[in-house]
Amino acid sequence: MKLGKLLVALAGLALSLGVAGQTLAAEAGPVKIGVYLPLTGQNAFGGQLELEGVRLAHKEMPTVLGRPVDLVVVDNKSDKVEAANAVKRLVERDKVVALIGTYGSSLAMAGAEVAEKAKVPGVGTSCTNPLVTQGKKYYFRACFIDPYQGAAAATYAYENLGLKKAAVLMDMTNDYAVGLSSFFTRSFKKLGGEVVANLKYSSGDQDFTAQLTELISKKPDIVFMPAYFAEGAIIMKQARELGATFVLMGADAMDNPDTLKIGGKAVEGFLHTTFPYDVNMENMSAEAKTFTDAWTKNFPNKD
Incomplete structure (x- = not known):
């Protein structure tokens, strides 16, 4: 925008x-x-x-x-x-x-x-x-920072959803994921929540079975995973295949149409923080309206 x-x-x-x-x-x-x-x-x-x-x-x-x-x-x-x-x-x-x-x-x-x-x-x-x-x-x-995003995710999970027990699954090789995981954890604990596990993987990994199996054993209400969309969608699919029932939450790097294409039905119920914009949103700001009009004019057949 x-x-x-x-x-x-x-x-x-x-x-x-x-x-x-x-x-x-x-x-x-x-x-x-x-x-x-x-x-x-x-x-x-x-x-x-x-x-x-x-x-x-x-x-x-x-x-x-x-x-x-x-x-x-x-x-x-x-x-x-x-x-x-x-x-x-x-x-x-x-x-x-x-x-x-x-x-x-x-x-x-x-x-x-x-x-x-x-x-x-x-x-x-x-x-x-x-x-x-x-x-x-x-x-x-031209964007928010992760202390804000991490606190927003933690607050929504704890206060709005009433989830008191969290775990974290993060890419340990990515500064974005490491920092955001830390801010989420800090905020969730400050609110009174419990973080029962902090598990890691590396960029490019395709098999998350070991981490997800351990997470299931810890019985968290929610797992925060600030992944990029491709790995995040795979994590969601594998979690559901293993029978995981916890809520999965990500962040703005999951804001991509391909999340749905890769994750399919496993994406149902997934939550993530991102910039507040949708082409049909009410009370659209002047900046968002300018962007939407320009995009529609230049790309009439592309979402």
């Missing part, structure tokens, strides 16, 4: 911050904005969706400050080293004055460090780990 304003906001940031701003103000020609997203690899589904949003914003706002905007798009390949290298190339080789990106907190943390040293402003899209922007003057974000 907010991507439609990023091009103008980034240009304004570049005008007011450091060397990039001086360059933008002094030179003629296109305003070059770098976009680094995971277009291949584990996080490609998120990066490709966000690139559609960035391109839609560009189509709706092809100029800024009276000058054409050029997008320089780089694939960070869902890899932290590649993310850092992508920002380095965009800044040093392509001479961009600002950055958009990236999906994936681990990737954004790596890219933001490079941008901060170069004093080139950037805006993260859906990177929710607080460390992405913590202590930085040049890096920002």
Whole structure:
């Protein structure tokens, strides 16, 4: 929803911050904005969706400050080293004055460090780990952060659903999952709930039988699993095949239509936190309405 304003906001940031701003103000020609997203690899589904949003914003706002905007798009390949290298190339080789990106907190943390040293402003899209922007003057974000998201999930589970006994299943190799699991656990315990297990897996795993069997033996009311949608959907299918009856809850990385395609009937009853938007929502904000109208106009046959 907010991507439609990023091009103008980034240009304004570049005008007011450091060397990039001086360059933008002094030179003629296109305003070059770098976009680094995971277009291949584990996080490609998120990066490709966000690139559609960035391109839609560009189509709706092809100029800024009276000058054409050029997008320089780089694939960070869902890899932290590649993310850092992508920002380095965009800044040093392509001479961009600002950055958009990236999906994936681990990737954004790596890219933001490079941008901060170069004093080139950037805006993260859906990177929710607080460390992405913590202590930085040049890096920002257009989304909530995981302390808020973790607390919201815990509060909803404990107070709204009345579930008092929780367990956590997380990807131990993913900064997003580790951080969000910690915030959920902390909030759930503070509310008075009990966390009976904290089990782990690694990115790319396909068999979760051992972890799910142990979770079933612990008899939690709810299992919090801040997974990406592909692994999350597999976990749901395997949990139901093993006869698990606990509630499964995830977070914003599960917000993908393919969750239903992969998980099928096992997705029934699944809960997850995410940004409050639906094309048919009541009391839609002005930003959401602008985005919805633009999307419908440009992609009339695509949800």
